[in-house]
Amino acid sequence: MNLLGIETSCDETAAAVVAEGRVVRSSVVSSQIDLHARYGGVVPEIAGRAHVELLMPAVAEALAGAGIERPDAVAATYGPGLIGSLLVGLSAAKALAMSWDVPFVGVNHLEGHLFAPVIEEPALEWPLVVLLVSGGHTLLVLAKGPGHYRLLGQTIDDAAGEAFDKVARFLGLGYPGGPAIDRVAKEGDPTAFRLPRALMDGGYDFSFSGLKTAVVRTVERHPEAATADLAASFQAAVVDVLVAKAAKAVRDLGAAGLCLGGGVAANSLLRARAPEAVDVPTYVPSLAMCTDNAAMVAAAGAWRLANDGPSPLSLGPDPNLAFPATP
């Protein structure tokens, strides 16, 4: 069964064809990074307009790449995300499904990320602790299997990726902040400045806004500080917290594996440190599978379709859609 997935929740316009729920036949991502870079962040109205122009070419390319004229079902992200962006992919997906007379299924973007390891790791063992970190979300999840999730913790203020973007902007490193800090930090000393590790002794929740403020204060006190040292110290503080909480969850809950996901999972320090912190297998997705893509949406959609059936055509975009925790 070939399923066409569509993802337009933020600033990536993506379409992919996935067979049998996990075999990626094609995956197309049209990034809008260049459109938003000059503003230092994603501009919702610009993103919505770009999706309208980029989506059909992406769909056509994904179908051609998979060598099919029409899929057997269509899935699209319906939340969480930017409402003006979500409704483009969702509307087009419903219309495509109607015109092909195939089922349509809506996908929770966060669940989509949890299917990255399903696609990439044939030997995946459950239960998994999943650390999902991006510009929009910071979640720690216990996944007992597809569709069975417990939300362990989340950020109480900024998302991890948002902290990277804000600190990068403050340090004059440009947008997107994650790759910029990662690059510069390689030349810096991560122990140069002692920055706070928030909520280290607490549960599984995260907080990153204090860290951003601490970077600002450090620069005020040390105007001569090298940008590379600041970036390295900041990155080390973020990664310390992420890895410590993820490792604690693996230990506490007896998980069979740790999995990273989301754009911040592309960070080289996080990718290196996470496997060292646990004695179970760590699944580190490819860079293309960390950032938003439609293959993960198609894989999640295939599972939802098989287990819950199609979604109604009245399904609307939900910018604040909650994580799909199961009781």
Next chain:
Amino acid sequence: MLLGIETAAERVGVALADATGPRAGTWLDGGRRHAEVLAPAIAFVLDQAGVSLAEVDAVAVDVGPGLFTGIRAGVATAQGLAHGLGVGVVEVTSVAVLARAAYDAGWAGPVASVVDGRRGEVFFARYDGPTAEAAPPRRLPPAALAEELAGRRDLLVVGGGAHRYPEAFRGLRVAGIEHPSPRALVALAADRLAAGCAPVPAGAVRPLYLREPDARINWVQR
């Protein structure tokens, strides 16, 4: 068979037209829930008319100007349908659909179509007859438009913008036509097709915003 989609204003409309003209349609209060209401409305109209999507050989859509999110839901839906069916799209504007409704109702003189543009502005276009666009769509404050139209007692003013700013259009002849209707939309699109106007490919359909995105305006002002 032509399938028309209207989401440029508060209402969601769907209509079908064949060679003899408009055949079936529905017109619903969409609120701001265009993306929820539109696909079921299409399924309903097709079902009521006993028409299958496979019989649709062109899609018509209102590309604006009007509500940005409504237009995007309509355009994305038209793109998806046209792509899936392998047919083309007839792009029509909200202001032309409004004028068409006036002509279909028997008016023969010039028409001023005025759409609420939000933020104290309106979108406006003028027509000298059923097929004659005299002033292409543009955006301006209602007071400026009132000045431009002052004394034009030959004009019929249509559209939600005239109802939103009644004081600006006092002294002019304002019709009750408030939202672009799906029936006028398919009638207009069917005439265009009959006149030999070629539909555009699904991926080439573009909304007509008539306003720069927010951030760009802020950037210029900074």
